[in-house]
Amino acid sequence: MTSVRNSRADVVAAAGRLFAERGYHGTSMRDLGRELGLFGSSLYSHVDSKEDLLVEVIEKGAALFQASADRAADAGEGAEAKLHAFIAGHIDVVLDHEDEARTYLNEARVLDDRRRTAVIDARDRYEHALRKILNEGASEGTFDSDLDSSLTSIFILSVLNAVERWYSPDGRLDRAELVSAVEGFCRKALGSGA
Amino acid sequence: MTSVRNSRADVVAAAGRLFAERGYHGTSMRDLGRELGLFGSSLYSHVDSKEDLLVEVIEKGAALFQASADRAADAGEGAEAKLHAFIAGHIDVVLDHEDEARTYLNEARVLDDRRRTAVIDARDRYEHALRKILNEGASEGTFDSDLDSSLTSIFILSVLNAVERWYSPDGRLDRAELVSAVEGFCRKALGSGA
DNA sequence: TTCCGAATAACGATCGTTCGTTATTATGGC
DNA sequence: GCCATAATAACGAACGATCGTTATTCGGAA
Numbered sequence: 168m169t170s171v172r173n174s175r176a177d178v179v180a181a182a183g184r185l186f187a188e189r190g191y192h193g194t195s196m197r198d199l200g201r202e203l204g205l206f207g208s209s210l211y212s213h214v215d216s217k218e219d220l221l222v223e224v225i226e227k228g229a230a231l232f233q234a235s236a237d238r239a240a241d242a243g244e245g246a247e248a249k250l251h252a253f254i255a256g257h258i259d260v261v262l263d264h265e266d267e268a269r270t271y272l273n274e275a276r277v278l279d280d281r282r283r284t285a286v287i288d289a290r291d292r293y294e295h296a297l298r299k300i301l302n303e304g305a306s307e308g309t310f311d312s313d314l315d316s317s318l319t320s321i322f323i324l325s326v327l328n329a330v331e332r333w334y335s336p337d338g339r340l341d342r343a344e345l346v347s348a349v350e351g352f353c354r355k356a357l358g359s360g361a
Numbered sequence: 362m363t364s365v366r367n368s369r370a371d372v373v374a375a376a377g378r379l380f381a382e383r384g385y386h387g388t389s390m391r392d393l394g395r396e397l398g399l400f401g402s403s404l405y406s407h408v409d410s411k412e413d414l415l416v417e418v419i420e421k422g423a424a425l426f427q428a429s430a431d432r433a434a435d436a437g438e439g440a441e442a443k444l445h446a447f448i449a450g451h452i453d454v455v456l457d458h459e460d461e462a463r464t465y466l467n468e469a470r471v472l473d474d475r476r477r478t479a480v481i482d483a484r485d486r487y488e489h490a491l492r493k494i495l496n497e498g499a500s501e502g503t504f505d506s507d508l509d510s511s512l513t514s515i516f517i518l519s520v521l522n523a524v525e526r527w528y529s530p531d532g533r534l535d536r537a538e539l540v541s542a543v544e545g546f547c548r549k550a551l552g553s554g555a
Numbered sequence: 556t557t558c559c560g561a562a563t564a565a566c567g568a569t570c571g572t573t574c575g576t577t578a579t580t581a582t583g584g585c
Numbered sequence: 586g587c588c589a590t591a592a593t594a595a596c597g598a599a600c601g602a603t604c605g606t607t608a609t610t611c612g613g614a615a
Contacts, residue, residue: 172559172560172561172613172614173560173561174560189470190384190386190470192384192386192387193386193471195603195604195605196604196605196606197603197604197605205560205561205562206561206562206563207604207605207606208561208562208563208564208605208606208607208608209560209561209562209563211605211606211607212559212560212561213560216605216606217605217606273467276383276384277387315542318542318546319546321523321527322520322543322546324523325519325520325522325523325526326516326519326520328519328523329515329518329519329522329523332519333515348509348512349516352512352513352516352550353550355549355550355551355552356546356547356549356550357549358549365579366579366580366593366594366595367594367595368594389569389570389571390570390571390572391569391570391571399594399595399596400595400596400597401570401571401572402571402572402573402574402595402596402597402598403594403595403596403597404595405571405572405573406593406594406595407593407594410571410572411571411572556615557614557615558613558614558615559612559613559614559615560611560612560613560614561610561611561612561613562609562610562611562612563608563609563610563611564607564608564609564610565606565607565608565609566605566606566607566608567604567605567606568603568604568605568606569602569603569604569605570601570602570603570604571600571601571602571603572599572600572601572602573598573599573600574597574598574599574600575596575597575598576595576596576597576598577594577595577596577597578593578594578595578596579592579593579594579595580591580592580593580594581590581591581592581593582589582590582591582592583588583589583590583591584587584588584589584590585586585587585588585589
């Protein structure tokens with residue numbers, strides 16, 4: 168049976184939930200305490216500051232996306248398989264870790280310069296991983312050879328990052344259908360296949 | 362020569378700027394006053410509440426997008442021309458009215474239920490305008506005839522709405538190149554042409 | 556008995572907002 | 586054109602509420 172008392176991880180998870188839903192500035196420490204059945208001040212038994220919570224949630228999000236990109240880079244042979252893994256992996260992160268993903272994607276602007284820059288760098292690395300797959304496909308002949316991988320990766324990420332904004336698991340698409348819809352759309356835009 | 366004193370419109374414009382940049386909850390009335398060289402309290406000569414400012418900025422954004430969609434529906438003959446007008450119009454709104462567009466896209470969650478629902482309805486109408494163009498193209502034979510216009514419109518809007526998040530007019534793309542890059546990507550995903 | 560999580564009271568700062576007042580601009584009769 | 590008057594804009598102090606946070610105390614599990 169799980170303990171009645173809360174752990175630091177519980178606090179971070181609840182923070183992710185509220186930051187994702189209402190935003191960092193829209194969430195007070197008292198709100199967050201209420202979410203856990205605590206007083207706001209009691210959170211300081213687990214955490215040094217509100218900002219630390221944001222940092223931790225965002226770092227979790229960043230790590231999840233990066234791990235997914237790393238896995239995609241090693242997924243099977245050829246750009247087609249890697250692209251599939253990249254898209255499916257991204258959607259898994261968004262659906263299985265919605266709070267961390269949304270906070271990572273939407274609340275980074277609150278961070279101080281140093282940390283915000285770190286997030287931007289992480290996003291660049293993530294985009295670069297996708298670009299690499301696109302370039303591989305272009306030189307293989309899997310995708311159009313004149314494809315602009317820099318712009319195209321931005322467009323594909325635009326579609327992927329927006330999933331959080333409209334998709335509901337209660338809707339007409341299950342996860343596999345969502346993945347194949349996104350993949351189908353992007354795949355056609357990449358060309359070269361029939 | 363423009364007056365030294367501020368008008369209501371000045372206040373709304375400055376609110377749009379800060380709401381877009383820092384978010385509604387990240388902007389205080391004193392911040393907003395400072396932006397105009399005023400005391401926070403002085404803003405109440407122009408406005409009844411902070412929330413009114415948000416409502417006004419968001420309504421401006423909604424109206425701009427809807428007007429653009431209406432123009433696209435009447436643009437030339439055939440789905441191709443209308444799609445071009447829709448994409449170019451969306452990008453014009455985002456680049457020419459960045460603050461209102463970003464606030465409309467990102468800050469609507471702060472609104473009360475009634476007004477937030479109104480924003481969701483407006484977005485549905487906008488999406489529906491695009492879907493109509495896609496359906497027209499599918500039955501014309503301009504686009505693939507088995508195209509899922511509901512999902513496809515979401516994907517295209519995902520690409521369009523993300524422009525605000527990455528595009529800079531100081532970068533390597535001018536506006537026309539941006540439009541043609543987005544249009545090229547989406548157009549290929551719609552199929553049927555060579 | 557030790558120790559960790561929670562409660563409680565309190566802090567200084569800042570929040571949105573109101574108020575009475577002053578300063579600036581616009582208006583209309585003479 | 587001049588002047589009283591009204592309308593508008595801004596000031597600056599202050600309000601009650603809430604913010605993030607600290608310090609201290611307390612209770613119960615190990």
